[in-house]
Amino acid sequence: MAVEQTLSIIKPDAVGNHHIGAIIQRFEESGLKIAALKMLQLSREQAEGFYAEHSERPFFTSLVEFMISGPVCVQVLQGESAVARNRELMGATNPEEAAPGTIRADFATAVSANAVHGSDSQASARREIDYFFAADEIYTR
Ligand code: DAT
Ligand code: MG
16 A cells, blocks of 8 residues: 545535535545645636546536536545545445445435545546646645
8 A cells, every 4th residue: 555645626516515524524534634725616627627538528518517616625635545545435426326424425416416526546646636736735744
């Protein structure tokens, strides 16, 4: 096992439903450290660039509209196997398929409004962290 960093986003539905604190608590209680944290309103261009890998998918336009529908909370999580552990905490993309006790099972309302994003590999984590944070905004101690 190795210490990794991963990018997490609390999406506009969960921010709007006042779940920021409950979600961050799950990260911290699982041993994932918050190494960076910011709240921001994504521009359309930022959201399209972030989800560029999905640009040909039928849900791309609605995904971008959703991601810019309100502010998001973006954080870098750090810890042993952080990428996989965050995905476990999140649960399946579709909340109807998410295991009980996962963030998406408890806070998501639809596949299109599923409360959180998490990087799916160490390579995408590096790209996604760099997309939102400068090196001096990340506290690795
Ligand atoms: P994940 O967020 O679990 O990594 P993904 O990368 O496959 O899932 O898709 C990115 C986001 O796109 C997902 O969180 C919600 C949206 N999405 C995925 N599949 C969808 C679908 N069938 N209908 C509507 N939105 C979808
Ligand atoms: Mg994904």
